[in-house]
Amino acid sequence: MTRDTQDTLTKFGLTGDDRQRLVKAGKLVEPILDDALEFFYAFAKSDPEIAQFFPNESTMAHARAAQKVHWQKLMSGSFNEEYLASAQRVGTVHFNIQLPFSMYLSGYGRASEYIQKRVLERSGALVGKFARRRV
Ligand code: HEM
Numbered sequence: 001m002t003r004d005t006q007d008t009l010t011k012f013g014l015t016g017d018d019r020q021r022l023v024k025a026g027k028l029v030e031p032i033l034d035d036a037l038e039f040f041y042a043f044a045k046s047d048p049e050i051a052q053f054f055p056n057e058s059t060m061a062h063a064r065a066a067q068k069v070h071w072q073k074l075m076s077g078s079f080n081e082e083y084l085a086s087a088q089r090v091g092t093v094h095f096n097i098q099l100p101f102s103m104y105l106s107g108y109g110r111a112s113e114y115i116q117k118r119v120l121e122r123s124g125a126l127v128g129k130f131a132r133r134r135v
Pocket of ligand 1: 050058062067094099107108
């Protein structure tokens with residue numbers, strides 16, 4: 001791992017044994033990844049501003065399959081050349097279609113929120129109002 005990558009991970013607070021924990025968490029996420037993508041694309045389709053970035057079903061299917069692989073790479077915990085190239089490509093592709101960064105982040109945030117809720121629900125850790133809001 002290059003010095004730059006290490007610095008970036010530190011900025012995200014990914015230090016110590018966090019990468020091992022990420023891999024462990026990834027094993028819980030893998031079985032619900034398709035559900036998370038289903039949730040993500042239901043959201044994307046429901047928002048007219050976001051939906052317009054998908055001109056047809058095949059673009060959406062390609063983006064969905066590619067996004068799944070990208071999440072899997074992230075959860076492998078290997079921030080290697082392959083992961084960095086994938087992240088660079090994700091950035092380039094969304095820049096090329098002129099997707100506003102706020103929209104990209106909203107999608108990322110929703111997918112992350114969905115994943116965290118499902119994992120926490122499974123562990124029985126959700127209490128209060130979040131426990132009642134099933135996703
Ligand atoms: C609401 C936000 C988003 C929209 C509207 C969007 C839209 C798109 C579109 C239109 C493509 C091009 C598909 C094609 O040309 O066939 C694409 C590709 C892709 N998107 Fe997104 N995207 C969003 C968020 C995300 C997020 C959050 C991730 C992952 C964390 C992601 C991962 C990818 C990947 C991996 C590709 C394929 C890049 C490649 O061609 O290699 N996208 N996206």
